[in-house]
Amino acid sequence: MKTKLKIAAGFLALTAITVGLFSFGDKDTTDPSKIKVEGEMVAELTAPPFVPKPVGNRAATKLIVNMEIKEMEGEMADGVKYTYWTFGGSVPGSFIRTRIGDEVQFHLKNHPDNKLPHNIDLHAVTGPGGGATSSLVAPGHEKVFNFKCLNPGLYVYHCATAPVGMHIANGMYGLILVEPEGGLPPVDKEYYIMQGDFYTKGAYGEQGSQPFDMEKAIKEQPDYVVFNGKVGALTGDKAITAKKGETVRIYMGNGGPNLVSSFHVIGEIFDKVNIEGGHLINKDVQTTLVPAGGSAIVEFKVDVPGTFILVDHSIFRAFNKGAIGMLKVDGEQEKTIYSGTVQEGIYLAEGGTIQNMPKEKGVAKSTVAKTVPEQVKAGKEIYGRTCFACHQSEGQGIPNAFPPLAKSDYLNANPKKAIDAVLHGLSGEITVNGKKYNSVMTSQNLTDEEIANVLTYVYNSWGNNKTNVTAPMVKNQRGKVVAKAKDIHE
């Protein structure tokens, strides 16, 4: 038995070696440490979501990277200020693009206005601390060190000055790409995105200047989980874009400091993923794991137009902590791939008679709310089970996702718009109290009375204009749209 196991183990080891050799075979066989460099150049550095030009066919060179550390105030979300520590003035830090065999001369400059020493650990570096041991630099100083790029791949870099977690939590991370000989295959669009988790004294959305919260960071309970350093960095007019038929490549990193990302694009499938930013390619992937301090390169062709939502599919992070981005794709509809709604009708689960009963019963049974206070009382109960999840208990909504109902100029301008939204749902961009929202509200299956009551409750709460919405008003709106739909069909 023992011998058999040994043989099996031996066979497995042999298989592993063979597989290892095989995957080595598709790499350049030259020892990367022996690749000669030609001339020198200053590296192009870019702020997210953009990346420098591909290396293409250029020879390995001496690449000079000038990276400046800046401690600066920024906005975590609307009205929420946060002091970020940055590589190059952005979170994530400047994207660095190199090729295998490059000799990088790294200049780390700590701006004189900064308060703290910092350093840099690049995961692309073969050497102690990934450069951290050679790069600790005080404000108003510069440190220089050199390294040779031995392994192609997409690597995270970060500050590694104590307390390391705090430096990373404040935004000190970015990506460095080491392209293989001849460069990566060309694509139409390339973007740079990094996820990060943030820990603030105040809860999500709490206004004003928010200091870092070490307790929450140690407990791994972030208030914010975001792409590119802030809520809304990639939504609305800051969305990344492509045209139908183009191939999009995203260099996706995760700075952490704590959470692992389940990166997903709603309505797309990754044609190719360089798992963990390395050599191994997986195909036809729905969601890819991006470790803290790790990366992935995802590629997909966009076949249909529309807005595609980027999320961490640990989904409360997306809808409640900010991990949402957008890819807007322009172009003609492609009905054979995606038809859009082709039919909408009544669904009778168990036949018409049974379907109709609860509603008739409900109306007959419920003491119809006659006065405004009665309507408000009934409406509050409906709000609690229907609207509350998105619009929140005090009608405050969720920043960048669901508009507020409190003191809402949108609602107060015209109750017909409110009735239509509840009756038929709402999609596309709307502006509420000066802020743009672009999410989807589903139509609510409520009776005329229920809609009247819930809207009367909303209008009589949180500083709204006390409109009394009645069942006949709702009925009237319902009728109008039916007539319109009829016109279209005829």
Ligand code: CU
């Ligand atoms: Cu630092």
